[in-house]
Amino acid sequence: MKDSPASAPRVNWKDPQLAATLRARHARERRLKILGLLSLGAAFAMLFILLASLAASGYKAFVQTHVTMDFVISARNVNPENPEKGKYRKVIAESLQAVFPEVGRKEMRQLRKILSNGAQYMVRDAVVADPSLIGGVLRLTVPVSDPYDQLNKGEIDRTTPESNRRLSDREIAWFDRLKEAGMISTPFNKALFLNADSRFPELAGLKGALWGSFYALLVCFLLSFPLGIGAAIWLEEFAPKNRFTDIIEVNINNLAAVPSVVFGLLALAVFLGWFNLPRSAAFVGGMTLALMTLPTIIIATRAALKAVPPSIREAALGLGASRQQVVFGHVLPLAMPGILTGTIIGLAQALGETAPLLLIGMNAFITSAPESAFEPATALPTQIFIWADSPERGFAARTSAAILVLLGFLITMNLAAVILRRKFERKW
Amino acid sequence: MQPENSQVNQQETGAGEIKISARDVQVHYGDNHALVDVSVDISDKMVTAFIGPSGCGKSTFLRCLNRMNDTIDGCRVEGDIRLDGEDIYAPEVDPVHLRARVGMVFQKPNPFPKSIYDNVAYGPRIHGLAKNRSELDEIVEKSLRRGAIWDEVKDRLDAPGTSLSGGQQQRLCIARAIATSPEVLLMDEPCSALDPIATAQIEELIDELRRQFCVIMVTHSMQQAARVSQRTAFFHLGQLVEYGETGQIFTNPSDPRTESYITGRIG
Numbered sequence: 001m002k003d004s005p006a007s008a009p010r011v012n013w014k015d016p017q018l019a020a021t022l023r024a025r026h027a028r029e030r031r032l033k034i035l036g037l038l039s040l041g042a043a044f045a046m047l048f049i050l051l052a053s054l055a056a057s058g059y060k061a062f063v064q065t066h067v068t069m070d071f072v073i074s075a076r077n078v079n080p081e082n083p084e085k086g087k088y089r090k091v092i093a094e095s096l097q098a099v100f101p102e103v104g105r106k107e108m109r110q111l112r113k114i115l116s117n118g119a120q121y122m123v124r125d126a127v128v129a130d131p132s133l134i135g136g137v138l139r140l141t142v143p144v145s146d147p148y149d150q151l152n153k154g155e156i157d158r159t160t161p162e163s164n165r166r167l168s169d170r171e172i173a174w175f176d177r178l179k180e181a182g183m184i185s186t187p188f189n190k191a192l193f194l195n196a197d198s199r200f201p202e203l204a205g206l207k208g209a210l211w212g213s214f215y216a217l218l219v220c221f222l223l224s225f226p227l228g229i230g231a232a233i234w235l236e237e238f239a240p241k242n243r244f245t246d247i248i249e250v251n252i253n254n255l256a257a258v259p260s261v262v263f264g265l266l267a268l269a270v271f272l273g274w275f276n277l278p279r280s281a282a283f284v285g286g287m288t289l290a291l292m293t294l295p296t297i298i299i300a301t302r303a304a305l306k307a308v309p310p311s312i313r314e315a316a317l318g319l320g321a322s323r324q325q326v327v328f329g330h331v332l333p334l335a336m337p338g339i340l341t342g343t344i345i346g347l348a349q350a351l352g353e354t355a356p357l358l359l360i361g362m363n364a365f366i367t368s369a370p371e372s373a374f375e376p377a378t379a380l381p382t383q384i385f386i387w388a389d390s391p392e393r394g395f396a397a398r399t400s401a402a403i404l405v406l407l408g409f410l411i412t413m414n415l416a417a418v419i420l421r422r423k424f425e426r427k428w
Numbered sequence: 429m430q431p432e433n434s435q436v437n438q439q440e441t442g443a444g445e446i447k448i449s450a451r452d453v454q455v456h457y458g459d460n461h462a463l464v465d466v467s468v469d470i471s472d473k474m475v476t477a478f479i480g481p482s483g484c485g486k487s488t489f490l491r492c493l494n495r496m497n498d499t500i501d502g503c504r505v506e507g508d509i510r511l512d513g514e515d516i517y518a519p520e521v522d523p524v525h526l527r528a529r530v531g532m533v534f535q536k537p538n539p540f541p542k543s544i545y546d547n548v549a550y551g552p553r554i555h556g557l558a559k560n561r562s563e564l565d566e567i568v569e570k571s572l573r574r575g576a577i578w579d580e581v582k583d584r585l586d587a588p589g590t591s592l593s594g595g596q597q598q599r600l601c602i603a604r605a606i607a608t609s610p611e612v613l614l615m616d617e618p619c620s621a622l623d624p625i626a627t628a629q630i631e632e633l634i635d636e637l638r639r640q641f642c643v644i645m646v647t648h649s650m651q652q653a654a655r656v657s658q659r660t661a662f663f664h665l666g667q668l669v670e671y672g673e674t675g676q677i678f679t680n681p682s683d684p685r686t687e688s689y690i691t692g693r694i695g
Contacts, residue, residue, distance in 0.1 A: 318532035
């Protein structure tokens with residue numbers, strides 16, 4: 001049968017050439033899918049390795065070996081008139097002597113090192129708090145020093161020759177005797193959160209860093225949130241479109257890409273150099289971080305404002321709302337979830353930022369938590385930096401633990417961003 | 429007043445008085461001359477329809493009447509537009525005040541993502557039209573009644589306006605526009621996003637509204653223009669080609685371009 005000239009020639013879909021093209025198309029699609037899954041798998045594997053290695057090396061820092069001992073507080077060593085000035089080193093030595101009667105005066109210097117250097121201050125604080133203890137016996141649980149903590153956690157191999165080991169056979173024997181007597185315990189390491197930094201790993205904690213980070217983020221938020229939103233509103237809603245605003249726009253995008261260490265140098269020159277603001281203070285740290293967070297917030301806010309449908313603006317304008325009423329009454333509330341998400345992500349970035357804080361001296365060794373934003377402090381990432389740099393074995397695990405704490409805060413903040421977005425998301 | 433057929437009776441109280449008069453209106457968007465020499469007198473208490481192919485300038489002209497074009501960058505309006513003899517582009521006229529007098533309803537229903545009550549109360553609130561809550565309640569109820577949606581929403585004024593159906597949303601938007609007691613209602617293709625049943629309800633409402641307002645609507649549907657309006661203006665390529673009684677435009681157009689359009693040859 002001949003086709004009539006009016007009807008279009010029919011495509012033969014069974015034609016092997018066409019079938020081959022179709023197969024090739026499907027194959028390409030499959031390849032793309034497999035590649036996508038592979039890259040996703042690789043990303044997850046990396047994340048898993050990172051978290052697993054951190055957890056493996058860090059979990060031991062969340063417990064700390066303690067020893068529970070009876071401390072004899074004699075009036076000879078501690079004057080009841082002035083308990084603060086007592087001879088607590090002697091109290092410790094005498095109490096240890098009671099447990100190890102055979103140890104001589106010379107060996108006592110070694111024996112005393114079983115207990116953390118902080119033990120004498122803990123005994124002192126307990127006695128100052130309750131002077132009636134003088135003349136009696138105080139049962140107290142105090143941390144052991146780092147080498148013994150490592151021994152208890154199995155980090156020191158007893159089979160290595162004595163000369164290559166951090167603890168001698170005799171020291172290990174002392175510890176084992178304490179352990180056999182049931183005086184050793186390994187409770188949760190509260191000091192990790194309740195103490196500030198210390199030279200001694202068993203006493204070192206993150207309190208100072210947590211407060212420092214808190215004050216710095218607070219200052220950063222208070223500065224960058226209103227400034228960022230204000231700038232974004234002006235640029236998006238009020239600014240005329242001309243060369244000047246174009247230049248501003250380009251530079252805000254550039255600013256978001258500037259390496260953070262440059263902001264640190266700027267802060268060092270301007271805040272510390274010109275204005276003589278205090279060194280190492282969380283306030284200055286917060287201002288420096290605000291410089292970095294500002295472009296992020298401006299960009300996120302502008303995107304959120306742009307995403308508000310123009311029909312809402314028209315509706316309000318058509319009813320006779322002024323420009324400012326449209327922005328603050330309609331556009332801004334609708335853009336708020338996006339703005340908050342962007343802000344939280346910006347702050348999370350700031351929380352993990354290290355380089356600018358190093359430059360303004362927030363990596364100082366500070367053994368007390370800051371009482372205000374103007375006192376010297378460290379921050380979480382700089383604390384990690386300091387600990388990673390410390391030679392004592394105990395700091396290795398504590399570095400990992402501190403990273404886990406930092407990651408915990410970051411995950412919490414990102415989660416908060418997701419929840420906020422879900423909660424305030426509106427449909428129109 | 430009794431319901432009357434809109435096609436027959438055009439002589440109600442106040443009908444025929446000139447509400448808006450435009451002379452030699454030119455609109456430029458940057459280099460684009462969007463509207464050329466438009467002169468028209470629009471009567472009060474009537475529905476005037478603007479028809480024409482896409483991009484002919486009918487919406488542009490509508491947006492000149494409440495100065496919504498002011499908000500577009502690079503838009504320039506020249507000429508003379510008077511509302512009750514008063515130049516609305518005069519420097520002493522505040523567009524915010526003007527837009528309360530000249531309400532607008534848009535193509536896509538655009539209720540605020542707030543409660544039905546707050547949607548209607550928004551205009552009176554920002555303009556300070558109600559002294560207290562009970563007065564505001566009264567305005568809201570009256571507006572919703574005039575928007576022919578009161579019976580459907582009176583039990584759920586706290587529900588979000590966006591939870592209504594498309595046709596209900598558009599009637600809510602009309603009620604919202606009425607709430608500031610405007611003199612003129614501009615409608616920019618108010619039914620183009622609605623199904624036929626909702627369209628019929630809105631058309632009925634528009635016919636009702638012309639008793640109180642000067643209604644100007646842009647429409648793509650010539651049948652709608654023929655059904656609802658008393659006057660029709662045909663725009664083509666930025667020019668006002670023909671303007672007159674709706675019946676006359678559709679049955680006996682004087683310009684060949686109008687005839688081509690309504691018979692479907694251009695557009």
